[in-house]
Amino acid sequence: MIAKELLDWFPDGKILDQPGDKEGYLSLPLSNYQWLLLEEASLSEREKQLVALLTKQEQTISLNPWYSYLIEAKGQAPQNFKKLQLVYCHLSYFQQENLSSWLDMMRTLFPNFLTMIQVGSQDYIFVLQQDKYSSVRSILSDTLEAVEYDFGVRLSIMLGQVWAQNAQQNLADLIKAERELFKTWWCQGHQGVHTFSQLYLWSLGERQVDLRLIKDYLRQQILDQDQIQEIVLSLWENSAVLTKTAQQLYLHRNSLQYKIDKWAELTGLELKDLTDLTLCYQLILPDIL
Numbered sequence: 001m002i003a004k005e006l007l008d009w010f011p012d013g014k015i016l017d018q019p020g021d022k023e024g025y026l027s028l029p030l031s032n033y034q035w036l037l038l039e040e041a042s043l044s045e046r047e048k049q050l051v052a053l054l055t056k057q058e059q060t061i062s063l064n065p066w067y068s069y070l071i072e073a074k075g076q077a078p079q080n081f082k083k084l085q086l087v088y089c090h091l092s093y094f095q096q097e098n099l100s101s102w103l104d105m106m107r108t109l110f111p112n113f114l115t116m117i118q119v120g121s122q123d124y125i126f127v128l129q130q131d132k133y134s135s136v137r138s139i140l141s142d143t144l145e146a147v148e149y150d151f152g153v154r155l156s157i158m159l160g161q162v163w164a165q166n167a168q169q170n171l172a173d174l175i176k177a178e179r180e181l182f183k184t185w186w187c188q189g190h191q192g193v194h195t196f197s198q199l200y201l202w203s204l205g206e207r208q209v210d211l212r213l214i215k216d217y218l219r220q221q222i223l224d225q226d227q228i229q230e231i232v233l234s235l236w237e238n239s240a241v242l243t244k245t246a247q248q249l250y251l252h253r254n255s256l257q258y259k260i261d262k263w264a265e266l267t268g269l270e271l272k273d274l275t276d277l278t279l280c281y282q283l284i285l286p287d288i289l
Contacts, residue, residue, distance in 0.1 A: 010047075013038050066115045066127060073172030077165065083130040084114070085268055086160040086175060087140070088182045091122045092191065093154040102151040109143070110136055119179075130162050133265040140193045156186035157193045161214070162268035174214055181209045197269065197279040204282075219283045221267060228263055231256065232271065232280045233288060240272055 007013055014037045024040050065078040070086075087110070094102070106126060107113050114129040128136065140157060148155060160178045163171055178196065184206070185199050203209045222228050230249060238244040242260075246253040260271050269276040 007036075010036065010038055012042055064115065064117055067117050067119075070125075070127070070172055070175055071117065071119060073170060081114075081129050081131060081165055083133070083162050083164050083266075084171075085128045085130045085136075085162045086178065087126040087128065087136070088158045088160060088179065089124045089126065090156040090182070090186045091124075091153050092156060092186070092189075093152075094122070095152040098151045098153070102147070102153055105147070105151070109139060112136075130268070133162065133268070135264075135268075135270070137193075137195065144193050154191060155193075156182075156191045158182040158185070158199055159193070159195045159268070161196050161218075162266065164266075174217060177209075177211055177214050181211060184209050195275065197273075197275045200279055201275065201282070215283060218267070218269075218280075222280060222284055223287075225263060225266070227259060228280075229284050229287070231259060231263075232277065232284055235271055235277055236281045240274060240277055242272070 007015070016035045016037050025037055065075070068074040069077050070084075089106070103116065103124070106124075107116060110126060110128055112128045112130060112132075112134050114127045117125040117127060119125060137159060140159070144155065144157070147153070158178075158181075160175070163174055165171070181196070181199050181203055185194070185202065200211060200214075203211060222232065227249070231245065234245045234248045235242075238248065242253055242256055245251075246256045249256065251259075264270045269280060271277050271280065
């Protein structure tokens, strides 16, 4: 649904960035991570019937307990986990008759799929349980073109960070910042599969998204892990060449590889990837200047 058209129908409505839960009000899901808040008392019976039809989707969305926990920051996690990763998908075009088949395919695409959350008429989040980390970058990159062709969709996808359940910050707040970054990116017409690191670095030039919460959290993770700050700096200086980095740090190459792998399991950031390495270097830059 388009916000401008709905405001023409309901001029007293308000556009929100999250579902409203005020008593006596109804919220309609829009197509861009927004909701229209309406005062029930101001609606005619005919309008109430129309709203009831339009909010049927929203009622279905809210039934998923992961929606309440991850998006609304309410209650406890429906099940125990150590780490989660969210894959954000926006459909800029889709054929309604193929939507169900596409969703089924996406559920089976990830070996560590946990649940799917719908956050708008064209927006879906696939939640992956990453207690035992498994990278899904190549899975999505290698299949995107075929998926779009087979199911008649046009996709914008971001692979989010790996977040721990015991994150120092509220998990829902970190995810909210991720969602805002993704929304800003696809609202400018971008498509394809990208990682959080790629969009984070893109956002530095755009200056449209406040990512300080995520930045502080990831920086603290770097500082808390044994030698990761030194490894990031040395990899940066040696163009991500492991042999040179190991020599500079007086580490056996296997020991260096082990630390890099453990960091990837913890955060999803792969330091041999230049984009992920650039993100980590940018985070520690204030500490080394």
